[in-house]
Amino acid sequence: MPRRFELLVFDWDGTLMDSAAAIVGSLQAACADLELPVPADAQARYVIGLGLTDAMRHILPELPPAEYPRVVERYRAQFLRRDGGTTLFPGAAELIRELHAGGFLLAVATGKSRRGLDRALNDTGLTDFFHATRCADEGFSKPDPGMLAAVMDTLATPPAATLMIGDTTHDLEMANAAGVAAIAVTYGAHERAALTACKPLAMVDELQGLRDWLFRQA
Numbered sequence: 152m153p154r155r156f157e158l159l160v161f162d163w164d165g166t167l168m169d170s171a172a173a174i175v176g177s178l179q180a181a182c183a184d185l186e187l188p189v190p191a192d193a194q195a196r197y198v199i200g201l202g203l204t205d206a207m208r209h210i211l212p213e214l215p216p217a218e219y220p221r222v223v224e225r226y227r228a229q230f231l232r233r234d235g236g237t238t239l240f241p242g243a244a245e246l247i248r249e250l251h252a253g254g255f256l257l258a259v260a261t262g263k264s265r266r267g268l269d270r271a272l273n274d275t276g277l278t279d280f281f282h283a284t285r286c287a288d289e290g291f292s293k294p295d296p297g298m299l300a301a302v303m304d305t306l307a308t309p310p311a312a313t314l315m316i317g318d319t320t321h322d323l324e325m326a327n328a329a330g331v332a333a334i335a336v337t338y339g340a341h342e343r344a345a346l347t348a349c350k351p352l353a354m355v356d357e358l359q360g361l362r363d364w365l366f367r368q369a
Contacts, residue, residue: 158257158306158312158313161258162261163259163263164262165200169206171340175322177195177232177239180229181226187214190211200340235324248280249362251280259272259285260284294321294328299325299329303329313329314334318340333352335347337354
């Protein structure tokens with residue numbers, strides 16, 4: 152049976168990596184360190200998946216942009232303190248290896264920095280399983296479609312043959328803007344109702360459900 156999608160593009164944080172709590176805690180601690188307003192959990196979870204500059208605009212709307220770098224520096228320091236405690240969701244590594252062995256093209260489109268993603272891929276042993284990766288500091292942040300467009304261009308894959316998999320509305324809105332189908336996973340950063348409003352092709356509640364859908368319908 153012909154394959155529906157050739158290229159599967161994964162978000163990282165909240166989709167493959169169980170890091171939402173570490174990101175929220177790091178953002179809140181960075182703001183507290185600098186005596187800035189500390190975002191509530193929901194506000195901090197909303198910006199997961201965005202590039203750090205765009206995240207600053209959301210959680211600290213009154214802060215002059217010239218001050219963003221010092222907040223970003225503190226965030227990175229706080230995240231590195233917690234990063235050793237973040238792990239892939241159970242079954243994520245096995246899923247990626249199985250999809251790779253199944254002949255899919257695999258990619259990552261993430262709000263992480265290049266340095267952060269490369270460290271995470273190395274630490275998890277997944278570097279060689281992805282054919283392309285794109286990070287927020289290499290172009291426009293989600294939900295701009297540029298990240299997906301760059302991945303599709305690198306792998307010479309059209310939108311109709313590409314599937315985005317993510318846990319935030321930023322992922323789904325990026326896919327919509329790029330003319331790409333998307334699957335929402337509900338175990339990550341954003342609430343089910345917000346994900347549903349973006350009209351993904353499917354919604355799955357856990358990684359086994361994602362695996363089943365991909366091998367049955369992708």
